Amino acid sequence: MPSQQKSGPEYERFDFLMNAPALFNAAATAAELGIFIFLSENPGSDFASLRKFTGVPEHQLRVLLQAVCAAGLMERTDGAYRNSAVAQDLLASDEPDSWAHTLIGWKEIYYPAFGQMTKALKAGTNTALESYPGDEPTLYKRLTHNPELEAVFHKAMAAFTLASINDLVEREEFAAVTNLLDIGGGDSTTTARLLERHPRMRSTVFDQPSVSRLAHGKEAQKFLDRIDLVTGDFFDTPFPKGSDAVLFSHVLGIFSAEQIVTLLKKAYDVLPPGGQVFIYDYNVTEDETKGIYGARLGLYFNILASGTGMAYPAEDFEGWLTEVGFENVRTVSELDYEHGFHIGVKP
Numbered sequence: 001m002p003s004q005q006k007s008g009p010e011y012e013r014f015d016f017l018m019n020a021p022a023l024f025n026a027a028a029t030a031a032e033l034g035i036f037i038f039l040s041e042n043p044g045s046d047f048a049s050l051r052k053f054t055g056v057p058e059h060q061l062r063v064l065l066q067a068v069c070a071a072g073l074m075e076r077t078d079g080a081y082r083n084s085a086v087a088q089d090l091l092a093s094d095e096p097d098s099w100a101h102t103l104i105g106w107k108e109i110y111y112p113a114f115g116q117m118t119k120a121l122k123a124g125t126n127t128a129l130e131s132y133p134g135d136e137p138t139l140y141k142r143l144t145h146n147p148e149l150e151a152v153f154h155k156a157m158a159a160f161t162l163a164s165i166n167d168l169v170e171r172e173e174f175a176a177v178t179n180l181l182d183i184g185g186g187d188s189t190t191t192a193r194l195l196e197r198h199p200r201m202r203s204t205v206f207d208q209p210s211v212s213r214l215a216h217g218k219e220a221q222k223f224l225d226r227i228d229l230v231t232g233d234f235f236d237t238p239f240p241k242g243s244d245a246v247l248f249s250h251v252l253g254i255f256s257a258e259q260i261v262t263l264l265k266k267a268y269d270v271l272p273p274g275g276q277v278f279i280y281d282y283n284v285t286e287d288e289t290k291g292i293y294g295a296r297l298g299l300y301f302n303i304l305a306s307g308t309g310m311a312y313p314a315e316d317f318e319g320w321l322t323e324v325g326f327e328n329v330r331t332v333s334e335l336d337y338e339h340g341f342h343i344g345v346k347p
């Protein structure tokens, strides 16, 4: 019988896409079990060594390793297992910038919610939030009731931020900044990288109290004498004055146009003339047809995190900056992982 399977790059992509959720979970499980780090330290290990290391029953480990090999993250030659080049580069470490943390966070928090996609999109609200205790409207606030999961979230967030942040810290706009206000600065990972690059800079990191406690993480610890922590709800609590630049990194995209304008106005009000506002976020393309990281993020916001928001195109951010009164509004586009950097200056 002739083969019915279609061929060509588009069909290959379709085949991969159809199996991607299973392969993603296999990769995250291998990361959780420490397999990539083990193979980095013991390249060429055989099945028996991996079995002893993981403690996973023989048949189940056989199934898992086949999936990780099929995903292209591991190679097996004459019974000897090795990380593929990409797994060795991105997954074989426990350092704060390891993709392993991101995978585990997405597996624990993001993707379980995606089963509710049809329900949430039809309802027009983030129905997946129901499985998190509390009555607050966003995942970020409900995670405060679950410190363990909140730590997993921020470890994943910090790892992704570190993987994508080099373009940001090198931007010339930061060179003259002496007092940064980092709104929704999380565990201070972004601030720490900026302080490392710009020795004259200080930073005030504004986040929820439970998140600020995480600011004693590995990255931020080195700079605690140059970091001030301010806690509260950034919609209700006044922004502190005294900064010459305000940064929103991975924050505004979470929210609706109205909420974004509210936050940008608060930034405008505390800046001196000449003060700068910086938005660092994902952008989909102007025609809203491209951007797989942006696609994942927009869906996650609407199903789970906030019930609104998306990886807005650059034009939207520029429009809101102009509406609030900022001048010299511009975008540096096509930064790593579909990011854009949007700048405005208070006249």
Ligand SMILES: C[S@@+](CC[C@H](N)C(=O)[O-])C[C@H]1O[C@@H](n2cnc3c(N)ncnc32)[C@H](O)[C@@H]1O
Pocket (backbone or CB within 6 Å): 138, 140, 141, 157, 158, 161, 183, 184, 185, 186, 187, 189, 190, 206, 207, 208, 211, 232, 233, 234, 235, 248, 249, 250, 251
């Ligand atoms: C996606 S994370 C971004 C973290 C960091 N800026 C980065 O780029 O890695 C969003 C941050 O906003 C904080 N956040 C969300 N809603 C908030 C609110 N209403 N008040 C204060 N912080 C909030 C969260 O706790 C979280 O740390």
